Amino acid sequence: MDSQKKQSMKTAFLNLRNHRKAYLICSVGQRYIDMVEELVRQLDKYSSFPVFLYYSDGQVNFDFPNLIKQKFEIDSSIKYEIEGINPESVKTLMLTTVKPRACKLLLENYEVDEFVFLDSDVLVTPAIDSVFLNYGDSISNFPIFLRYSWDWVTTNGKQHVADIILERIGISRAPTVTSLCTCLFIANRNCKSFLSDWEKYCSDPEIIKFALSPEGYGGFTDESVANAVAWLYRCNISIPTNLCWAWKYEPAKYVFDFYDGIISDLERHTSQPTHYKLSGENEVPFGLSVIPERKNNFLGFHFIKDPETIKKVAEEIEKRF
Numbered sequence: 001m002d003s004q005k006k007q008s009m010k011t012a013f014l015n016l017r018n019h020r021k022a023y024l025i026c027s028v029g030q031r032y033i034d035m036v037e038e039l040v041r042q043l044d045k046y047s048s049f050p051v052f053l054y055y056s057d058g059q060v061n062f063d064f065p066n067l068i069k070q071k072f073e074i075d076s077s078i079k080y081e082i083e084g085i086n087p088e089s090v091k092t093l094m095l096t097t098v099k100p101r102a103c104k105l106l107l108e109n110y111e112v113d114e115f116v117f118l119d120s121d122v123l124v125t126p127a128i129d130s131v132f133l134n135y136g137d138s139i140s141n142f143p144i145f146l147r148y149s150w151d152w153v154t155t156n157g158k159q160h161v162a163d164i165i166l167e168r169i170g171i172s173r174a175p176t177v178t179s180l181c182t183c184l185f186i187a188n189r190n191c192k193s194f195l196s197d198w199e200k201y202c203s204d205p206e207i208i209k210f211a212l213s214p215e216g217y218g219g220f221t222d223e224s225v226a227n228a229v230a231w232l233y234r235c236n237i238s239i240p241t242n243l244c245w246a247w248k249y250e251p252a253k254y255v256f257d258f259y260d261g262i263i264s265d266l267e268r269h270t271s272q273p274t275h276y277k278l279s280g281e282n283e284v285p286f287g288l289s290v291i292p293e294r295k296n297n298f299l300g301f302h303f304i305k306d307p308e309t310i311k312k313v314a315e316e317i318e319k320r321f
């Protein structure tokens with residue numbers, strides 16, 4: 001994209017609505033803090049909105065004009081004594097409260113009205129600002145999350161931790177929402193109560209106890225809780241799976257080869273006909289690697305954690321989007 005065109009698009013965004021917008025990233029531990037340097041560099045290049053990096057247990061060793069660094073403390077004072085359960089495991093689970101807490105702190109401490117949250121292992125394309133444009137006006141009292149390409153909540157034999165949360169809340173699954181991913185979402189000030197509930201159930205001793213018990217499904221993350229709370233709020237909007245799971249460089253090249261018409265052997269996604277799915281070696285198992293039909297809707301890659309691969313994929317995006 002030439003820089004003049006990019007600048008006029010940015011101006012259009014800024015004039016569109018009077019909301020103060022920002023990106024939010026949250027990294028705990030040096031490995032994750034170092035991992036986001038490339039993502040922050042991309043946002044500096046592709047967006048004019050500020051980027052807030054909430055971090056703990058480490059140092060931020062990079063700077064960008066758009067970057068606001070905010071150190072925060074993990075609440076380690078909470079000590080759940082759960083019989084037969086290692087306190088260290090409880091502590092690890094407490095890290096699942098970090099995402100909603102960073103969101104709340106951002107809204108409480110800065111004049112930000114609306115933000116897009118991105119996981120530390122996300123890389124974006126220049127289309128990332130379109131999330132504000134396409135979904136900002138649709139936020140009511142819950143965040144709008146990226147949807148999974150399949151419905152994980154209904155595909156395991158064991159009782160899912162989300163169901164335990166629903167039992168405690170006293171509601172049943174709502175048919176209106178699909179499985180949601182917490183790696184990318186947009187939220188605003190009207191979502192404060194959702195964010196508090198999300199944080200509360202992440203640190204609920206009964207839920208933690210279940211998650212760590214042999215009967216519990218192991219997938220206890222902030223994501224299980226977010227899905228349960230989404231049912232509580234009857235979330236009925238999601239962002240299509242416009243982020244592609246990848247863990248190597250080759251799938252990223254493959255995606256752009258497809259958009260450039262160099263290859264054409266991608267299959268349509270059966271439940272999302274506007275999307276294609278990667279397969280074989282290019283796929284992150286199982287069925288996670290999905291791309292939208294149109295390149296303009298493609299938001300980036302998720303799940304790449306190796307520093308060298310991150311660099312290579314970011315270069316590929318810069319060259320070929």
Ligand SMILES: [Mn+2]
Nearest residue numbers: 119121183303
């Ligand atoms: Mn992630």
